Structure formats: C-alpha cells, structure tokens
Amino acid sequence: DAEITQSPRHKITETGRQVTLACHQTWNHNNMFWYRQDLGHGLRLIHYSYGVHDTNKGEVSDGYSVSRSNTEDLPLTLESAASSQTSVYFCASSELISGEQYFGPGTRLTVT
Amino acid sequence: QQQVKQSPQSLIVQKGGISIINCAYENTAFDYFPWYQQFPGKGPALLIAIRPDVSEKKEGRFTISFNKSAKQFSLHIMDSQPGDSATYFCAASRAGKSTFGDGTTLTVKP
Numbered sequence: 001d002a003e004i005t006q007s008p009r010h011k012i013t014e015t016g017r018q019v020t021l022a023c024h025q026t027w028n029h030n031n032m033f034w035y036r037q038d039l040g041h042g043l044r045l046i047h048y049s050y051g052v053h054d055t056n057k058g059e060v061s062d063g064y065s066v067s068r069s070n071t072e073d074l075p076l077t078l079e080s081a082a083s084s085q086t087s088v089y090f091c092a093s094s095e096l097i098s099g100e101q102y103f104g105p106g107t108r109l110t111v112t
Numbered sequence: 113q114q115q116v117k118q119s120p121q122s123l124i125v126q127k128g129g130i131s132i133i134n135c136a137y138e139n140t141a142f143d144y145f146p147w148y149q150q151f152p153g154k155g156p157a158l159l160i161a162i163r164p165d166v167s168e169k170k171e172g173r174f175t176i177s178f179n180k181s182a183k184q185f186s187l188h189i190m191d192s193q194p195g196d197s198a199t200y201f202c203a204a205s206r207a208g209k210s211t212f213g214d215g216t217t218l219t220v221k222p
Contacts, residue, residue, distance in 0.1 A: 031208055042118075042201055042212040043156070050208070058209070090155050097208040098144040103155030 002027040006091050006104040013111055019078040021107050023091030031094045032074040033101060034058075034066060036087040043090065049074055050097065081111045115139055116204050118213025125220050131189040133216045135202035138183065142204035142211075147176065147187045150199045150215075159200070160187070192220045 004025040013019050025032065030051045035043040045058030047066040055066050063085060065077045078085055088108050092101040118135045125131045137145075144163055148156035162169045162176045162185065169176045175188040189196055197220050202213040 033208075033210075035212075040214060042214040043203075043210075044212070045209060048208065059211075092155075094208065098205050100146065100158045100161065101210065103148075103157065105155050106153075 004091060004093055004102055004104040006089075006107050008107060009105065010108045011110070013081050013109070015081060015083060015111055017081050019081050019109065021076045021078075021089055021091075021109070023074050023076065023104060024072055025091075025093040025102070025104075026072065027093055027095070027102060028071060029093035029095050029102075030071065031097055032068070033092040033094075034064070034074065034076045035090045035092065036060065036085075037090060037106075038087050046076065046089075047074075078109075081109075083111050085109065086111045115211045116202060116213045118202050118216060120216060121214070122217045123219070125192045125218065127192065127194060127220055127222050129192050129220075131187075131192045131196070131218055131220070133187045133200055133202070133218075134184065135186065135204075135213050136182075136184045137204045137211075139204070139206065139211075140183070142206050144205040145176070145178065145185050146203050146205070146210075147174075148201045148203065148212075150201065156201060189218075192218075194220045194222050196220050 033048045034046040049068040091104040146161035149159045150156040173190045178185045203210045
C-alpha cells in the first residue's frame with residue numbers, strides 16, 4: 001500500500017545545530033507540504049512543492065529550507081535550530097493541487 | 113491575520129448526540145474546504161470535504177454545511193460515538209495552500 005513516512009519520529013537537538021527531517025511518499029504525488037503543529041495554532045504551512053525542483057515558501061518559512069530532487073522525497077532542514085522551532089512537524093502529499101492531503105505520522109522535535 | 117477561525121475550542125457531547133463545529137473564512141478565493149480528524153500521536157486524516165459550488169455534503173454520519181455568502185462552513189456529526197473523540201480541524205485551500213483552523217477537541221461521553 002502507498003504511504004507517507006517521516007523520520008526520525010522523535011528528535012532532540014541543541015540550539016544552533018542543523019537538523020534535517022525526512023519525508024518519503026510512495027503515492028507518486030507531485031505535491032508535497034511541510035507543516036508545524038503547535039498547541040493552540042493548528043497546522044501552519046512551512047514550505048511546499050508542486051514537483052521536482054519546485055519549492056515555495058509558506059506562512060512560517062523563516063529558518064527552514066527544503067529541496068526536491070525527486071518525486072518521493074521532500075526533506076526539511078532547520079539551518080540553525082532555535083528553541084522556537086520546538087514543535088511537531090507533519091509532512092503531507094496530494095495528488096491534486098487542491099485536494100485531499102495525506103499526512104505522515106509526524107516528527108516531534110525538541111530544541112534545547 | 114488568521115484567515116480561518118474555528119469554534120468551539122473544545123466540545124463535550126453525550127453518546128448519540130449531535131456535534132457541531134463551525135469555521136469562518138475571509139479569503140473568497142479559497143476553493144476547497146476539507147475537515148480533518150486527528151487522534152493523539154497520529155497525523156491528520158481527511159474526514160470530508162466540500163467545494164464552494166455545493167451547499168451541503170453528507171457522508172454517513174458526517175455532514176458539511178457551506179454558506180458561501182456568509183463565508184462560513186460547519187461540520188455536523190450525527191449520533192456521536194466515543195470513537196469520534198478526537199481533534200477536528202477545518203481548512204480552506206487555494207492552489208494547494210491550506211490554511212487551518214486552530215482545532216476543536218471533541219469528547220464524546222458514553
């Protein structure tokens with residue numbers, strides 16, 4: 001069955017370190033998204049991609065970057081982790097640009 | 113500026129009752145309005161969705177009512193069950209960019 005996976009599921013890092021969160025989908029979807037979820041804020045869009053080599057900034061992109069070298073993967077990099085980036089991160093993909101998004105299980109990131 | 117406002121923040125309903133969650137949006141360019149259900153420790157999963165050319169959509173016990181002129185939409189859960197206890201998010205989407213409400217934690221008491 002097609003799926004979307006994220007790794008690691010839990011990560012503790014120190015302030016200032018570079019961190020990369022992986023997202024891999026086997027749906028063969030062109031559209032992929034990264035969100036962060038904080039208590040009281042729902043899900044906020046960080047970056048998104050409509051296809052290979054395409055990336056776009058979302059609502060809360062400062063301090064994050066993504067690259068899309070193939071259809072299956074959209075890794076999220078925190079260039080210099082800050083305590084404000086402690087959150088749960090979700091990756092999602094969709095077949096249609098405006099359609100159902102399939103979410104991964106999430107990565108809980110703690111920056112100390 | 114919050115473009116999608118969701119209420120209530122939490123909701124407690126007795127088993128068999130009706131759960132109603134409301135959302136209001138500001139941007140008239142949104143063209144897709146999904147509701148997602150999220151259980152603790154899991155990612156959100158699509159529950160039901162509607163496009164603005166339809167005023168109501170029903171799937172089993174779940175119904176979306178959509179009022180384009182008022183820029184509001186709501187989720188109704190009929191015959192609520194303890195297994196429906198979860199967090200529900202509305203969203204409004206345009207060109208794939210989704211703006212989510214802050215979520216409603218639903219508790220269905222047996």
